[in-house]
Amino acid sequence: MRMHFHHAITNVAASIGAVIAISTASQKGGVGKTTLCINLAYSLARRGWRVLLVDTDPQGGVGLSLAKSTKSREGFYEYLVRGGDLARLVVTTRLPELEVMPAGQYDTCARSGWAIHEAPQRLADLLRAAELRGLDVVLFDTAAGLNGMSETVVKACDFVILPQQSEPLAIRSVPHMLETLARFRAEGAGVKVAGILLTMVMREHEMSLRVARELREMLPANLMFQQSIPRLPSFLDASALGVPVALTRRNPPPEALIFDQIAADLEQRTGMAAQRERNQPHASLLD
Ligand SMILES: Nc1ncnc2c1ncn2[C@@H]1O[C@H](COP(=O)(O)OP(=O)(O)OP(=O)(O)O)[C@@H](O)[C@H]1O
Ligand SMILES: [Mg+2]
Structure with a gap:
């Protein structure tokens, strides 16, 4: 009986494939990480991926308005301290493919004498639990800065997306950010840069456009x-409501489509698209 059970688990794991862990990161605050996470998680879920959006920012309020119920105040930080059942700490949303893990209370960690060096193991446990839950993607929103918890989260991920404001400072801050990530890899982390994403671009503004152009010329x-x-x-x-921009009106505004395009691009960049092909080898016959 026991072997039978074990066998079933192995089969499930083989059919769902590994969960992909993606984080955002930025040196500066207020560049649009949380906005990206909420909108991208929504687009990925709309495209059929089972997504868990995890808020790792102690100040963050990701997605509680996305959630069907906000009664759960526990989340990521409680998981770090106690581990346990992932299902108890995630909240469902109106999209069945999208679940959210709120940040919870950072004080939980502080009070319990919990130490950050325990975090990598807990994060690995979280990703494993997400995989067993049948999730495809875990998207982590982080607090600004590439130290402390944000550093630990980024190091635990397969990919990091770097939102970057289109401002003159970017010409210096982007290379600095890439050096920091190269250091993480040298320290043994497997995290790769999925891409740099310009945010808050003023399309009529000469400076904003020039920075965008210079960055494209400067970078690989x-x-x-x-x-x-x-x-x-x-x-x-949308931020004031805590929802993706697609849900602010009855008919999604055109800017909602941008996140569908970013999601499609991300699927290519992370190999998710190839994974889908492998899992659905006959999809083309059914179209
Ligand atoms: N493309 C945009 N256009 C206009 N306003 C934006 C845009 N993206 C984000 N904002 C606004 O800028 C503010 C900061 O955005 P957001 O919270 O997404 O940044 P963040 O990087 O998560 O910040 P923090 O580092 O504090 O977590 C919010 O008030 C948000 O509504
Ligand atoms: Mg944020």
């Missing part, structure tokens, strides 16, 4: 996402 081809996120008031409205 394809390191930057083709798409960029424009600065628009609709993103402020």
